[in-house]
Amino acid sequence: MAEQEIIQHTKRIFGIWRTKSSFLHKLSEFISEIFIIVFAISLSIYFHDRSQLRHQRHEAKEFLLGLRQDLKTDIEEMNNDKNSYQNSGTIFRYITRRKLNESLNADTIHKYANWIFNTTGLIANSGRFEGFKSAGKMGTIENKELQNYIMDLYQEDIPSLIVSTNDYTAKKQRLFEYIDVNMKRTTDSTTNMISILGSDPAVNVCRSLTFVSQILGRYDTCINKMKMIIVDINKDYGN
Secondary structure (H helix, E strand, O other): OOHHHHHHHHHHHHHHOOOOOOHHHHHHHHHHHHHHHHHHHHHHHHHHHHHHHHHHHHHHHHHHHHHHHHHHHHHHHHHHHHHHHHHHHHHHHHHHHOOOOOOOOHHHHHHOHHHHHOOOOOOOOOHHHHHHHHOOOHHHOOOHHHHHHHHHHHHHHHHHHHHHHHHHHHHHHHHHHHHHHHOOEOOOOOEOHHHHHHOHHHHHHHHHOOOOHHHHHHHHHHHHHHHHHHHHHHHHHOO
């Protein structure tokens, strides 16, 4: 019922008591009008709530479908990151496990140079999640298990991973600084890099860079959680 009609019935309530009808008739009309108004308001609230629920479901669907694409992109990046850390662990184990008087192989160092001198860290596509959460809309996701998976991923799993990769990058930075201070040219086209990496101070730093299992484990935790979220979204909305 339109708002204008509710106003009209409200006015009729006040007009009932000015008529010359009997008290019982007035009371009957009064109760009838009250019932009509209450029913009209309840019906209006019902349709408003239904409309709001449809809007919330639409927003949740759009968020989850967008999030699914974000996660697919992140999984691809994470698998590349894992490969980088696996290679980093391999080369730093090689550097630290050689015998005391054994020289580093220049070809091996050259092969893995990219993983000695690069830094790798996750840049998660978290903007969509942060915007949806800050708007107070996470509760509109009706699948509560899915909602919990998403919250755990972005508030626990990814932050834990970032802490580990930041710590690893900080250790690598110590190696970079040592190399920068001690780097010298041996010819016009070569340097003393092999000698630097074989020195005790460099080996000591490299030893701390052999430990990548925690990082790889946290990448796996994130990837597995992301895959679970994608499966749940597919169940609710299709592939």
